[in-house]
Amino acid sequence: EPEVTQTPSHQVTQMGQEVILRCVPISNHLYFYWYRQILGQKVEFLVSFYNNEISEKSEIFDDQFSVERPDGSNFTLKIRSTKLEDSAMYFCANNWWSSTDTQYFGPGTRLTVL
Amino acid sequence: DQQVKQNSPSLSVQEGRISILNCDYTNSMFDYFLWYKKYPAEGPTFLISISSIKDKNEDGRFTVFLNKSAKHLSLHIVPSQPGDSAVYFCAASDTGTASKLTFGTGTRLQVML
Numbered sequence: 001e002p003e004v005t006q007t008p009s010h011q012v013t014q015m016g017q018e019v020i021l022r023c024v025p026i027s028n029h030l031y032f033y034w035y036r037q038i039l040g041q042k043v044e045f046l047v048s049f050y051n052n053e054i055s056e057k058s059e060i061f062d063d064q065f066s067v068e069r070p071d072g073s074n075f076t077l078k079i080r081s082t083k084l085e086d087s088a089m090y091f092c093a094n095n096w097w098s099s100t101d102t103q104y105f106g107p108g109t110r111l112t113v114l
Numbered sequence: 115d116q117q118v119k120q121n122s123p124s125l126s127v128q129e130g131r132i133s134i135l136n137c138d139y140t141n142s143m144f145d146y147f148l149w150y151k152k153y154p155a156e157g158p159t160f161l162i163s164i165s166s167i168k169d170k171n172e173d174g175r176f177t178v179f180l181n182k183s184a185k186h187l188s189l190h191i192v193p194s195q196p197g198d199s200a201v202y203f204c205a206a207s208d209t210g211t212a213s214k215l216t217f218g219t220g221t222r223l224q225v226m227l
Contacts, residue, residue: 004157031213043158043203043217056214091157095213102148103215105157 004106006092012112016081021109023075023092032075033093033103034067036060043091049075082113117141118206120218127225133191135221137204140185144206148215149178149189152201161202162189194225 005024034046048055089108095101127133145166150158164171177190204218
């Protein structure tokens with residue numbers, strides 16, 4: 001069964017540094033998402049991406065965040081200047097068609113900002 | 115703004131018995147609901163979903179019930195197995211305007227031998 005993969009599994013960085021989290025979605029899936037889960041809290045939507053542009057973003061997804069598909073397969077989340085409160089699990093998800101189609105999640109990247 | 119709520123943070127059930135996990139929502143625009151299972155240090159794994167045009171969907175040991183008037187859904191697992199021990203998240207979306215998922219806070223299920 002096709003899977004969503006994410007790298008790295010764990011990223012440790014200093015406050016103020018830039019990080020790039022990578023996702024390889026399931027082939028032929030059209031919609032891409034990033035979610036995050038701060039320890040002990042619920043999974044929160046960050047951004048959705050379709051047809052090479054952002055479809056929707058949450059208030060969490062401010063100017064420090066950006067997404068792109070640099071090579072048509074990978075899907076990346078960049079945080080330009082990390083803050084302590086960015087420490088969380090970041091999950092990539094994708095589905096074939098939005099609305100009624102199921103979103104499949106990757107295993108996540110644990111980001112620790114020191 | 116908790117649009118999706120899971121009021122029970124934990125649930126313990128004996129192996130072989132039924133597990134019932136509950137979820138309430140406040141946004142009447144939600145029309146698609148999903149249950150995900152999550153183990154520590156892993157991503158959410160899709161279990162089962164239901165559209166608002168139905169009131170029940172069944173897949174093996176898992177059944178989801180939707181009560182639109184009460185804005186309530188539940189996940190039944192029967193019989194419960196030790197491997198079902200995990201955190202279960204309810205999620206909802208408004209498919210008319212966006213496909214983002216709004217998650218509940220999760221219920222930790224422990225199935226005891």
